[in-house]
Amino acid sequence: MTNPFPLLYARTPLLDVAYEAHGPIDGKPVILLHGFPYDPRAYDAIAPVLAGHGCRVLVPYLRGYGPTRFINAQVMRSGQQAALAKDLLDFMDALAIPQATLAGYDWGGRAACIVAALWPERVHGLVTGDGYNIQDIAQSLKPRAPVTEHRLWYQYYFHTPRGMDGLTANRGELCKLLWSLWSPSWAEGPGLYAQTAASFDNPDFVEVVIHSYRHRFMYAPGDPALEAIEQALALQPAISVPSISLCGADDGVGPPPEVDDDVEHFSGFYQRRVLPGVGHNIPQEAPQATLDAVLELLGEKRSR
Template identity: 85%
Template sequence: MNPSIPLFYTRTPMLDIAYEAHGPTDGEVVILLHGFPYDPRGYDAIAPVLAARGYRVLVPYLRGYGPTRFIHAGVMRSGQQAALAKDLLDFMDALSIDRAALAGYDWGGRAACIVAALWPARVRCLVTGDGYNIQNIARSTQPRAPVTEHRLWYQFYFHTQRGVDGLTANRRELCELLWSLWSPSWAAGSGLYPDTAPSFDNPDFVEVVIHSYRHRFMYAEGDPALEALEQALAPQPPISVPSISLCGADDGVGPPSEVDDDVAHFNGFYQRRVLAGVGHNIPQEAPQATLAALFELLELTQAGEENRSR
């Protein structure tokens, strides 16, 4: 946590979600969502700029991170994609947010993509890290190219008890290794990592992370309460809201392909931008590019709304 940024909480059916807030309380809402293994510090160079332009900027800690807590011991510590999306929708409902602009990457990008796909009326626009982040779980067990499998070593590690024990005992060291592997050209990363690492001390971090990487490969059952949502995601629903995909050219876990394989999943305004010298932690490595994408979409949707009101 950054002690200079006020921390707030809101209760949802499953969580007490901790979040940081910037800007006027009556501003149009922008929600910024982090991934694994990151936290809201990824948006420290972004949120204040948006706030200075009059937006209400909310940056929540995902389930299993930082001060966010489950409200009942019996709630499944699920990390599945439906859980992340439901948390985002519940967060918006708890704060009476009818509609917001969303930006996210990794796990946060997945939550944002799902809400944009299934509840487009709630999403003004979307900036997504690495494109269409909705998992195709039915195809997850099909082997991929060896170089891709090599990059996913940590996921297979988490499928084992040794991986559970390793993440439990070495969570800070393991996550720091992932930072360096996934953002190999980001010189500032090692100096900024200590600001984020305490978020992994959350008591539910390990269980949520392990479930996330097991469920996506069908090696763990999901939360029964979320099965209907998972079924809605199985057909890979398209995203219709205005969207920009930001991809790090130096991403060590998911480098962008030459041809955009995700374009068919977007049926509204959509652009992909590959960012030279940027790895996986897109907003923290490339805050100006992230801001540019957000402002472009915010202006585009504002112009559209003004034209419709004439």
Template identity: 60%
Template sequence: MSHVMVTAGALDVAVELHGPEDGQPVVLLHGFPDDVRTWDGVAPPLAAAGYRVVVPYLRGYGPTRYRDPATPRSGQQAALGADLLALMDALGIGQALLAGYDWGGRAACIVAALWPERVRGLVSATGYNIQDIARSTEPREPERELRYWYQWYLHTERGVAGLTANRAAFCRLLWKMWSPTYPMTDAEYAVTAASFDNPDFVATVVQSYRHRHKAAAGDPALEGIEARLAAQPPITVPTVVLHGAEDGVDPPANSENETRRFLGRYRREVIAGAGHFLPREAPQPWVVALRELRGPSSRS
């Protein structure tokens, strides 16, 4: 599908648009390492139901580009939230349904927590995705530390060189480990792997995984947002949490006891037979959840 370029904040964002222009806006946000193709089973039925579906490539992916060479190539959580808010502003979206997983779920959770008036409802895979950076140096149980091997690898210069030289193979290995039951084809993977050839992919990814563990400085322009996120703000908008039962990096136990994080209407569903790349593997629960959260349009 063709995309349009939208100037939004620090980025020129590549965006795919579906459905009627006057439909209730829904923004679908992909994760790492993935791209907009993860939503191919979700966007068309939503568009057919009358929604205006907005599917952006995140910073560092596909055709999306930083506007200024001097802008830090940052994948920190505040950048993802700021990007989403700027995109909504640029498209004239006053309020939207937000759905995302992994990095995209983090962006959606941040906007829902800090700017709830902009969010009609939230569908977030794996639960509350706002990082608690203040506690990031505290060790976790060994099994969980093992699942994050790729993060520790990217803290080293060897890891940076490895991702640079082997980005397609590196990311494909993560797909296999994180969604072990997903019958991924070579053709499907190749279409999305092209998005990792973005010239800023490696720098953005490395900074993301270093910043969350206090091993890299953040973008000074985003310090205000990071300070607000340090308080671990609750999410007050209506929320559905989806979690793949076979998720190889964030297993369902991680979202079992998070009800205190969600102060509005809330439900959680574990999706049998699906892993981390949940929109690809099980698109229908996303469609159902977003239609469940439907309310009167508030598009400005």
């Protein structure tokens, strides 16, 4: 499907990052980050409005998605959390952005949380889907409640050769299934899926996804070049920048607990907002709530 917005490219040390840009060049930078299995279409109702407020809005395709490509065929196709964060930092450096407001969910939320935690001087404010998204890999092998284990079936599937073959052969159907399971009350979702599905045809999609879900359970080694970042993340660093967490009350993979157990990870201004009738794909299901949160952190709306 044709992208509704023109594509630009930023060359980083590892990637040619495809991204969409909105708003004036000299506007306040806002970077919107998608997750798995999604793409920049999640922000179609948000990015132009932010641009109308005078922001410079950048919406990149993550590694392994859409037109984003690795520069070197020999580079490890890592999907680990440190890789996503380093990609975001490199993207900001490539575009000479000293500081930006970040909004992301799922993989994109993880990248945003990590940059906010480890490089807070680069982040004006953070809108994070589902709170503190930095993985505690050392605790990953501890059994969870059976209902939680059931929701994570796809991750265990990806740990196996069968899962890798299944994602390769059936990526469109599998990702569509995840959309429906994770956003059960989103009536528009099935009709919008085709706009995003083409992004999973990226030649590195399967390898990046499989590595992501294996690394977080210590079933695959990480990129040695990223080990210092992973060691810093193992300490579960606090996020000090002003932050708003948006949680879908109907999230089929990670429903928000009644008591916010992420608050201890935020040392600065922090609010959690649970959104009724919203699933996992927060910005596409709740664009107004996402937009309001970004504008509040930009100082254009009074904080609640």
